[in-house]
Amino acid sequence: MSIRNRLRLAACQLALICAVLFSGCSYGEVSGNTYQYAKALYSICNRHxxxxxxxxxxxxxxxxxxxEITTQEAEWLQExxxxxxxxxxxDAMQDCRQMMEDQIGQP
Structure with a gap:
């Protein structure tokens, strides 16, 4: 492999690592009940x-x-x-927001 190709590969690997490290937490699809708890927690956190x-x-x-909610969902909410x-x-508000945003585009 040439030096140029090695540098390209290294740059791609670095970009992938940065994307993973800086993409933040993703919750994926959660139940409607969990979504409602995330909304409530957002409001609670906003008011301290x-x-x-x-x-x-x-x-x-x-x-x-x-x-009514899964163990995983409860763990996320309790975190x-x-x-x-x-x-x-x-930070807690941002996590609530992320959980809610992760539902956009979910069937």
Whole structure:
């Protein structure tokens, strides 16, 4: 392989690595219930509502226990809750937004 081709291959590999590292978290398709929890969490985080956050966390746990949302969905939502609990409200809002945006174009 020539040096030129090796450089092209290296550049492509670097571009792929950067795309993966900087693309952020993607949630894929989630249930309608999980979407509603993401909307509620977005609002809660926007208001920095600690009491609402705890109520939502309990509701998410109950929804998982009742089979209304999957374990994976509950984990994602509880990770957002934990982020907000750690006073990273804006990051939590962005994660909620990402979860909702991931539903665009889903059948």
């Amino acid at each position: 509502d600690a009491e609402g956050l705890e109520k939502a966390s309990r509701q998410i746990a109950a929804a998982e226990a009742q089979g 957002i809750v934990a982020e907000a609990r750690n006073d990273h409200w804006e």
